[in-house]
Amino acid sequence: MAKLNLKEIEETDWTPYEGFTNYIGNEVFSTLLSVRNRVVLLISGNQLGKTLALTRLAIYRYMGLSKIASHNILPDDKLRVCRFASEMLPTDSDNEVRHTIYPAIKAQLPLNMLVKDITIRNPVMTVQPLMGGKVGHFEFVSYGQSAQSKAGQQRRFIIADEVPPFDFHEESMPRLAASDGQIFYGMTPVEAGWTYEEIYERARTYYRTKIVREFLAKSMGQKVPAIEHTDSLKDICVIQAASDDSPIYKVMLEKRKEEIKQGIIKKEDFPYETVSEYLDSIYMYDDPDAVAMRRYGVFRQITGAVHKEFNMAVHCIPEKKHFADGVPKTWKRARLIDYHQSVPWAVVFIAISPDDEAFVFNEFNPDPRNSTTLGIAKHMADMSRDDKFQIDLIDPLAGQKQTNTNTSVIEDLNRIFREMKHSGVGTGAYWQPWDTKGTKGQDKVRERLINSKICGRPFNNLQKIDGKEMRIPTLWILDNCRQTAQSLKSWKMEEWVDRDALITKDQKDKPQSKWSHFNMCLEAIFKDSRFAPLKHDWMSQKRDLPKAYFNSRAGMGR
Numbered sequence: 001m002a003k004l005n006l007k008e009i010e011e012t013d014w015t016p017y018e019g020f021t022n023y024i025g026n027e028v029f030s031t032l033l034s035v036r037n038r039v040v041l042l043i044s045g046n047q048l049g050k051t052l053a054l055t056r057l058a059i060y061r062y063m064g065l066s067k068i069a070s071h072n073i074l075p076d077d078k079l080r081v082c083r084f085a086s087e088m089l090p091t092d093s094d095n096e097v098r099h100t101i102y103p104a105i106k107a108q109l110p111l112n113m114l115v116k117d118i119t120i121r122n123p124v125m126t127v128q129p130l131m132g133g134k135v136g137h138f139e140f141v142s143y144g145q146s147a148q149s150k151a152g153q154q155r156r157f158i159i160a161d162e163v164p165p166f167d168f169h170e171e172s173m174p175r176l177a178a179s180d181g182q183i184f185y186g187m188t189p190v191e192a193g194w195t196y197e198e199i200y201e202r203a204r205t206y207y208r209t210k211i212v213r214e215f216l217a218k219s220m221g222q223k224v225p226a227i228e229h230t231d232s233l234k235d236i237c238v239i240q241a242a243s244d245d246s247p248i249y250k251v252m253l254e255k256r257k258e259e260i261k262q263g264i265i266k267k268e269d270f271p272y273e274t275v276s277e278y279l280d281s282i283y284m285y286d287d288p289d290a291v292a293m294r295r296y297g298v299f300r301q302i303t304g305a306v307h308k309e310f311n312m313a314v315h316c317i318p319e320k321k322h323f324a325d326g327v328p329k330t331w332k333r334a335r336l337i338d339y340h341q342s343v344p345w346a347v348v349f350i351a352i353s354p355d356d357e358a359f360v361f362n363e364f365n366p367d368p369r370n371s372t373t374l375g376i377a378k379h380m381a382d383m384s385r386d387d388k389f390q391i392d393l394i395d396p397l398a399g400q401k402q403t404n405t406n407t408s409v410i411e412d413l414n415r416i417f418r419e420m421k422h423s424g425v426g427t428g429a430y431w432q433p434w435d436t437k438g439t440k441g442q443d444k445v446r447e448r449l450i451n452s453k454i455c456g457r458p459f460n461n462l463q464k465i466d467g468k469e470m471r472i473p474t475l476w477i478l479d480n481c482r483q484t485a486q487s488l489k490s491w492k493m494e495e496w497v498d499r500d501a502l503i504t505k506d507q508k509d510k511p512q513s514k515w516s517h518f519n520m521c522l523e524a525i526f527k528d529s530r531f532a533p534l535k536h537d538w539m540s541q542k543r544d545l546p547k548a549y550f551n552s553r554a555g556m557g558r
Contacts, residue, residue, distance in 0.1 A: 016111035020059070023108060024247040028239060029053045031207050032184075033060070033067045037237035038176070041199045042186045044297040045243030050186035054159045055104040057184070058082055058138070061157075062113065064131040070180075071157075075133035079156050079179045082138060085168065086161040089142045091120045101161055102140065143168055154178040160185050163193045189299045196299050201490070203236040205229055211242040215296045219288070220308045221453065228313070242296045243283075249275040306442070306511050306519070309449040310488040314456070319361070319478040322458055327351045327361050332534050334391035335380070335429070336521035339398035339409060342369055346517035347380060348484060350525055356473045356533045357461055358448060358526075363481045363518070373409060377416040381426035388427050391531055393524050396433035434524035441523025448475035448526070449488075475522075487518035 028042065032053060042050050057066075061082075064072045073080055090102035102118070109127070115135050116126035125138040139155070143164050155175045160168070160183065172183055185195065192200075206228040208216075216222040243249075256270045272278040283295045292298040327333075331351045338346040349362035362383055366376045398409035405412070413431045421428035435441075452474040455461050461472050477485045494510050511519075525531050 016113075019107050020110050023052065023056060024251065026053075026245060026247050027209055028241045028245060029056065031239050032057050035182075035237050035239070036068060037205065038182055038235040039199060040182060040184045040237045040239065041195065041203070042184065042239045042241075043189050043200070043299075044241040044245070045293075045295040046188055047243055047248070048241055048246045048297075049248065050188075051100045051104045051161060052108070054184050054186050055084075055101060056108055058084075058157070058159060059105070059108055059110075059113075062127055062129045062136055063110070064129070072131065073129040073133070073136055073156070075129075075131055077133065077156075079154055080129070080134060080136035081153065081155055082136075083141060083155045083158045083172075083175070084138060084161075085141050085143065085158065085164060085172075087143055089123050090118060090140055091123050092142075101159070105138065155181060157181045158183040162187045163191055163195055166194045166198070169194075169198070189293050189297060192299050199236055200238055200299060202232050202234040203230065203238040204232040204234060205237045206240065207238070208240045209242060209245050211244045212240050212296055212298075215242065215292075216298070219292070221450070222308065222311055223453070224311075224313075230312075240297050244275050244279055244295070249278065253278065305489075306491045306493060307446060307449060307488050309446060309453065311453065312485060312489060314453050315449060315475065315488070316477050316479050316485050317458055319480050323359075323361065323478070327359060328353075329387065330354075330534065332391075332531065333387060333389045334393065334525050334528075334531055335384070335389050336392075336434070336524055337394040337398070337431070338517040338520045339395040340368065340517075343517075344368070345376065346483075346487075346521055348481075348518060348521035348525075349383070350522075352531060352533055353459075354533050354535070355459075355461060355471050357458060358473070358475045358531075359458075360475075360477045360481045360484050360522075362478075363484050365483055373412050374416055377413055378420070378425070381417065381420050384426055386427060389429065391525070391528060392429045392431045393434040393521075393528065394431045395520070396436060398431075399433050435527045438527070441525075441527040444473075444526035445475065445519070445522050448473050452476060484518045484522075487515045488522075491515040491519050 026049070028044070028048065028050075032040070032042070042054065044050055060066050061071050062073050064074075066072045084101045084105075086099055086101050088099050090099050092099070105125070110130075113127045113130065114125070115128050118125050118140065123140040125140075126135050127138060129136050153175070154177065155172075156179050158172050158176065158181070160172075164185075169183075175181075176183060185199070187195065189196070206224070208224055208226060208228070210226070213224055213226065216224055253272070253275055256265065256272075259265045260267050260270065272281065279295065283291050285291050285294070331353055333349070333351045336348045336350070344365050344367045347364035347366070348360055349364075350358055350360050352358045364376075364380060364383060366379065368376070371379075394410060394413070398413075401408055410431050410433065414429070417426065417429035417431075420426050451461065451463075451472045454463060454472070455474055458474070458476050461474050462469055463472050464470075465472070477488070479485075492512050492515070494512050
């Protein structure tokens, strides 16, 4: 598009652009303009302006204003159709309340770009891209239409309002192949559905506003950066914002202050000095989860996490950096098995340092449907090498007699490990059932996770507590133990399936079975009083401790 000179600008009739220019920009919209990911999830509190931001993004592309040139609709582009999806069509009789996308487009689309509006029979808007070429189309579809009715031609990009059915997502992705297009989801996570596990949890990049980051740090102890990159192979981006990030509230606040100054309203009628104070008076829910979802765009699954303290960026540490030569042989070691008859076992290898720092350094997830007890035991012996394990614990369910052999899995494992040791394979094992009573183990895991965040890094647990220096117990997961880390991150409390139950009933006081297995191993070992640091003469053990251990001590002036 050719640049306008000053004279052309002065002579241009800007009336058709009045709705377009009335928009108040914010951080969320600026981020949307820069995102290249295939799937983009915009989650926020209520009244942020998600729909306005997403529809404006579409209009920007048809006006040639996108920061990324390939996202603009160019004169020679053959594919010039984008899709807007929501629960209802804008032509449905009761769309006034439930449909938000079409009004948002009409409020912002420059009048000279509208060639033909939607009709009852044809919910497609014809628009003229400002950069020229043939006309383009804004296609409106509803989730109630069959997947086949929305199939067929390719789409330049797709914008979906709130949570669509999963089959809509599956059907939409192939529609973007030819255009290398994007799909955008805008939602408040009150009803997350499939989007939490399929999109949010798998994101490659997270953008979080300052207000969201402050809320996560204060309410959940999660310190996250403004931009967080993961090693996910999924081309997904998440943008997370709070209701407080909406510029509308700032404008309203200034207007009220001016009205107070002019005597139009009294100070006691609007006593709020900041947007935060004002929204505090709006979001007066008794349930903190409701505030997290409706104001800060935080999924209920996050607020319902068993270990909210766990943070991949803090608790997962690189094995090569800290244990290039392996975990020191002088440290106490333990192996744990969460046993099941038909579900994959969770096997955890964990060690504890002389300074009470616990490290999960290996893991195993064998499927008993594909392996025998003998095969699993042999693999564990190979993983254990010549290391000696002082504690071997297993789920008590493994103590039940098997009808085909009249022996228990515990008896079989002890026999197999004893025979392997006599044959020169491994160092043997004596498996015992772990304690299943009480919540002591879960409390210990939580305490160590919190302490690890205080320390910030391994071998730094000499902290000043109440004026005294002392070693605090910590827990770290080596980066080769992905399933243990994912289990700590993803383990949630059980939820009511019925939406009405979510509102009328208390949250369930029981963790979900899914993701629990590796967590059960961690709880079991921290219940066992034997899993305590081995006392040592520090200088005599120097050769058996990792370099990072001594670097940290040297930094303390030892």
